[in-house]
Amino acid sequence: MKQRVKVTMVGGKNVGKTCFLHGMYYVMRRGVNNFFLHAHDADSDNRLMRGWSALNRRGEDRRWPVPTHEDITRYDFSFKIGMHRTLMDFEWVDYRGGALEEDTASSQELIDHLNESDCLFFCLDGSELRTPVAERLYDVDSRLCISRAKVLLDGMSRRVPVAVLITKHDCCRHRAKDELMADIRLLFDAWLVPGEGWDVLICPVTLGRQLAEDINGGQIDPKNLHVPLVYSTFSLVVEGLVDHETKARMAAENQEVAERRIQESRGGFLTNLLKKSDIEAAQLEAEQWQRQRAAEERAANRLRQDVAALGRELTNAVMYCDGRRVQIRPQHAATA
DSSP states (O other): OSSEEEEEEEEEETTTTHHHHHHHHHHHHOOOOTTTESSSSSHHHHHHHHHHHHHHHOOOGGGOOOOOOEEEEEEEEEEEEETTTTEEEEEEEOOOOGGGGGOSSSHHHHHHHHHHSEEEEEEEEGGSSSOOGGGGGHHHHTTTTTTHHHHHHHHHHSSOOOOEEEGGGGGGSSOHHHHHHHHHHTGGGGGGTTTSOOEEEEEEEEEEEGGGTTTTTTTOBBSSSHHHHHHHHHHHHHHHHHHHHHHHHHHHHHHHHHHHHHHHHHOOOOHHHHTTTHHHHHHHHHHHHHHHHHHHHHHHHHHHHHHHHHHHGGOOOEEEETTTEEEHHHHHHHHH
């Protein structure tokens, strides 16, 4: 399993990417059900925590970050189970909203980063979903750069997990879930149809329900901010688990072949003497495959426990695998 992976976060202008990042970092730095996120350096930690502190300044216009003019903001994070065991290191790449709209060198750099990414976050402004989007579909699509993002992702060299974040969900939480999902399917149809190979999480996130009515005075009360990163980690750990299970099966098959060769080589005393070197080589090979099989099975068993723990955070998540809705049931998460 890859120990260091890249997450790229994109979205249109003013969709709440920076606020989400500050909130997510605070929530997971504090810890959610024994999962933690820590920045690798003190400067990054201080910068993110200052951003979180600003969000809590109720009644002040300056609680909200100004739009970033940097093409790219990078962070290095460690995702941990418990305070001391690092499950995965993340390189986090956050692009300013304008990058999706430009045909410049920075746009080409974005394409390069997308092709290097192991997971993608796309931020969808929930304030655009206050009412059904069918009659203003093209306007919403254009403002949020959705078609542009779909074109860029379709040109990627491989399919990676995608988390669609409905930021500012407080603005559209009054709508029925089925209606909201119908709008999501309209906007992201290319990622949610069978045969395209996309694994997608649809996740509403909010910094607080009161913010829809009082953006400067509403209380900060974050919801679901940890779920997208847990989903990313879950997807990548499952890939690692499948890899270890495949290697364990291959080692077992090769061990069986070597052991069968040993049995076929045995005969009378003279035959054994003549084939002694062949038998010893086969025995050595069988032992090597046995050790590799045991190592792969130990790694797989550890990852099964991690998959179960991560899965418990996703039992209510809306997830699609190649266009088909999937759900992690609590009993499966507990015994995965």
